[in-house]
Amino acid sequence: MSHTPRLWTVVSCSLLVASLGAGATACGGGDHPLSANPYDAADQVAFNQAAGSRPVDPDRPLEVTAKGAGGSRITDVTAVDTHGRRLAGELSAKGDRWHSTVPLAAGVRYTVTVSTENDKGAPGQRTLAFDTTPAKKLLKVEFGPESGTYGVGQPVVAELNEPVKDKATRTLVERALVVDVKPQQVEGSWYWVSDDTLHFRPKDYWPAHSTVTVRSNLEGIRIGKDLHGAASKQLKLDIGDRVEVITDAASHYMTFKRNGEVVTTLPVTTGKPGFATRNGTKVVLGKQYYVRMRGDTVGIGGSEYYNLDVYWATRVTWSGEYVHAAPWSVGSQGYANVSHGCTGMSTGNAAWFFENIREGDLVTVVNSIGEWMTPFDNGFGDWNLDWEEWREGSTLLKGVRDGYNPVDHARLRPQV
Known part of the structure; x- marks a missing residue:
């Protein structure tokens, strides 16, 4: 299918606007197929998931294909889960197939919107919703300390209920642990203290009188075989004087x-x-x-x-x-x-x-x-670690230091 005639139509309209000014309505909304409301493309696309069916395995990729009826092709696909996260995917050059490139989240509902166009350039659309099965095993994240008011030196702690050793998996986890600082963001990083404990601190101290909010975006995300992220309680720290x-x-x-x-x-x-x-x-x-x-x-x-x-x-x-x-x-x-x-x-x-x-x-x-x-x-x-040393503990910034051993937190005795 050639797109040349349609491109020239658009250009011609643009030239007409430039030359005729107020007469630009000659290219009004109803004269071009791209300006039309999308038609129902249900008979032009197919999914490998079925709406209204039982929940599907999140490890099974989502695939959308064009049936080719009326010369139709896929122009765009958006798949968004319950938490507003968009599923990454790839559309073929011919527009005949789209497939997800990352695992689906577990225990969520996806709403998939497929945009198409036919051989005349008219836009079509189809929407599908389906659920994924709940996770069999959950990685839980607990943030500390408790929400409240703290000094500018207070680190944030993330405790995991399962050890994470693989670097790629650590990167996934670390990227999903989000720290927001208001009224302005600061440079900071997580540090893998051990396989199941991370600390976060800024490069310098927290700004006095700022608010630090910590959350996890891991819920439903596939972390490993039969292991998905669990929902986590958000942490809020109000920072006092320096x-x-x-x-x-x-x-x-x-x-x-x-x-x-x-x-x-x-x-x-x-x-x-x-x-x-x-x-x-x-x-x-x-x-x-x-x-x-x-x-x-x-x-x-x-x-x-x-x-x-x-x-x-x-x-x-x-x-x-x-x-x-x-x-x-x-x-x-x-x-x-x-x-x-x-x-x-x-x-x-x-x-x-x-x-x-x-x-x-x-x-x-x-x-x-x-x-x-x-x-x-x-x-x-x-x-007591300078910023370059601290960066070494992050898989996102420099990578985990070799030979680092987890430490024992059991010493609780007072000394005078």
Whole structure:
């Protein structure tokens, strides 16, 4: 079928508009077949799925073919599922066949719209709807922390109920986990901490007073053999002020900053030799007005054993590092490091700190003789990786690092 006559008709109309101005109505809506309402093309196309039949196997590709009646051919196909996701497909050069190029989603309804044209160029259309069978096995994603207000350093966590090891599958999963930031987007990335855990953080900290929304687009999507994505609960984080705390273990003072401005400096004591406080940036994990701290819970006994009632305790590691009231060491605060790893201060200062800090705020220790805070096995040490290192944990940006071992999250004991 030649399209030359129709192309010339359109061009001729355009020239007539240019030359006659107001007389352009000579090419009015009813003079050209492309301007007509689509006719019912039910007798011109065929599907390999049947409307009204029982649900179909999502692993079976969708195929649409032109019957050739009246010289018809397919010009476009759109297949959209219950969640508004468009099914990718490929149309042949002749317009006689369209087929899906990715697996269908499970447990959804598809609405398929096929556009055609006959040998005279008149447009036709046919619509079909069908359901797919539910998934046999589901990959569930649970986001954390709980929705609420957090500091600018709070990472987002995605926990999977099944391990994902294959790189291509990880890429599919990672691409479907969507993080939106308002009022403006920021650069950020997921990091595969282990086969079933991902963390997301921006290149820099979250913008103060922004809103972070996290969702999964995996529902119904084929992830592996007999494995499809499950529906997931959306997460919303409201980000507060930019609070940064810097503890200098050499000077024995803490600087508390809010939105770039120094609010106060406080005398403190940190870990003594053999129990030195970890260097690096930690994210506040939680707050407890009262904690009972005992040395034997972290392997400390003998002359170093302690059994203390501790108040105004702000936790920064799972292994028990806190910022807390230490009235027994007030004489050393601002002068010497005498603790077993925590940052101690007077009761009044600890109460003030407790009231002005929140989960997700940043606490950084510098100039300690201790080891560095690890990224993932002792709380949120995510910010101790620079951006290039962080990118290495993404299958979308650089690929998963070779030889990385999953970490143990079981250490929950306090230390003073």
